[in-house]
Amino acid sequence: MNRPRLGFQIPCRLPASRIAALARGAERAGFDQVWLVEDCFFAGGIAASATALAATERIGVGIGILPAVARNAAFTAMEVAALAEAHPGRFTAGLGHGMREWMRQIGAAPASPLTALAEHLDAVRRLLAGETVTADGRYVRLDGVRLEFPPEVPPPVVAGVRGPRSLEVSGRHADGTVLAEPVTPAYLASARASIARGRVGLDRPHTITAYTLFHADDDLDRARDAMRPALAGPVADPAWAAHLADVDLGPRSEEITALPEAERAAALPADWIDRLSACGPPERCLERVRETHAAGADTVVLCPVGEPEEQLARAAALPALLTG
Template identity: 40%
Template sequence: MTGLGAVFRPQLAPERLRAVAQAADDAGLEELWLWEDCFREGGVSSAAAALAWTERVRIGVGLLPVPLRNVALTAMEAATRHRMFPGRPILALGHGVQDWMGQVGARAESPVTLLREHLHALRALLHGRRVTTEGRYVRLDDVGLDWPPDREVRVLAGATGPRSLRLAGEAADGTVLTASTPPDGVRQARRLIDEGRAAAGRTEPHEVVVYLLAATGPGAGERLRADLAAEGVGSVPDLGVAGDAAAVAEAVRRLAGAGADTVVLQPTGDEPDPEGFVRFAAEQVRPLVA
């Protein structure tokens, strides 16, 4: 069955998160995703708070930019959340928006190399191994977690270009695709991910998560078009959906048919009712998605 989630967008003030997370939990939504966009909410603190405020909804951070973090710290934070809230956190990493990384003095000459090294070291640490490595960016000397997760933690990677998509297949357990990915883009991403998996000899399942820009209610079409135009993808066909639950569910099914395992509904930046949006996803769209 196709997984379904929704995004709490960081255009909302942090103090809005509690009400949205609890609405998602009460409505039975499977996943609520947060973003660590510079320079808005912190992903780790927001995820921990959302997990503490809720009982069952899974909380994803899509994604944490690795140039901002030492891999040992990433592992410590991830392991702590997974031990406190078993089975509910979702961890996704990426090389970050390069302009933002440049603003904070963390821009890497080779973002893909950094992400590869970070992913390999992080997965080893979360599997309870002691790690010594001397990479271009990641350097660890006999580092191991005192409190590794007591169950398997899947690490996802955000990816867009061919190199990063192959890397996700090689070094991550799943891939997160942006809302600028139409169904044909999902198919192409799957092919590139599988190339990376084959090169690394990986045969276990690889989850593909795709954001879907969605709007419903009064002015939905106008809000959707404005968001797509602001992202510079207004002329790309088959992006986003505006309409009722049936229209949104059909767009979800198209992405699932192209290879998405989970579709995460991304409201427009000016969504007037964030709590209502997550209830709409859970109570009206979910029953229509096989």
């Protein structure tokens, strides 16, 4: 495995005016990457990434993810190429399905999300590589399109996906996979197996980036309490089913997930919180990061719960400790 890398996520639910300072802070602390999220209807992912790249000098910047179907593949490639050419070797472009309800809301929900994602990944990767692309797919139709300024160093194009079939698409059509939180060792093993099925016959590298909910506090109980609201909704969300399918949460799992959300937050067992997040004193959070790396993640991205500036300050020592 490559040297373990550590990233820090800048939450989408922040005004864009706070992106630059957070990106600079992550760079000063020695993080390898900063990741941004394009959720409806916050700051656009390309603009947010450009802000982070322009405010920093060395740190990698990833967007995880851009909903593939929200943009024409050629225009996605144009935007990504501009950032990659201006900041060579520093940008990673993530594409994914996008949340189904949001895609319906904007009139862009495809009948076949798997086909749509595969076609977009292929077209964007080929355009960034400088190819002239003609495609007559179900969702991507291009007629002799070639970028005028393909980047000298084509950036990785990764897929942000969850379930087994989507992970196979990522293995076949992307340069890497971004796994949304929570990423337990059991889920990571299952995801890697699905990705491997898609990679049969391929020999190009494929990186895995694991998002991890994070709250550092020297008081473990206080850290767990801060994490409870962030976990209470998702543990009962069908979208999390893939993450929890291989995780044994014990005999009370159905009883707890059936509670109203506020009661569910209070009832979450401490071991659930510990298994589904990195929380507590920084050195304890570091153990979780190392565990995730050991299970097969190339990069672990800390997704702060609470004020991101405060959590970044508490995490500032982790990059040096991880590689020291």
